[in-house]
Amino acid sequence: MKSPESSRFDHLEDRDPTVIEGVPTEAQLAELSFAVASVIEELRGQR
């Protein structure tokens, strides 16, 4: 079995205009994840 670190993610760069150049920092990833989480929680009715 392959894990998410495999090349199955590769084509995301073609699909997602929000990708950033290079490797993001943990802080950038955390900022993004909290922003997405907030939107999703509101849509779920959790907020």
Place this chain on the structure above:
Amino acid sequence: MNPLGFFKYFKIAKTSISKPNTQSSLRAKVHAEAQIGGKLFGPVPAHIKREFFYLGRTQDHTVWVWHERIKNTRGSENILTTRYEVFADKVIKSQNNLPHELVAGAELKHLYQAIATYGKHVPKQVYGYGPARVSTV
């Protein structure tokens, strides 16, 4: 480029949606998100069931889950569950019963892209909210 630009647009585009929320409806919503999330990574072969979804958060980190069920030729299933905990200073991955490890490099970038793509597609495809056109400026 501001990678969060589309969320600003999104906040303008959506309206207030306060609805009663039961555990069963919440489970159904997460399930729907997971189904869409699993399709964000390209075509899925018939013998694989793939899910990717936002699980929840604490004050200092969010939790994202990648889940795959792979049916083998004997008809049984191999299950791979990967849990990512995203903190401001580290990202921890735990996979099935293996020891936790720190995420770095390409996998960190892939996770970033996966979450960004999730945030872009799930609101529209699952809830019908979101920008008609994505702005990344």
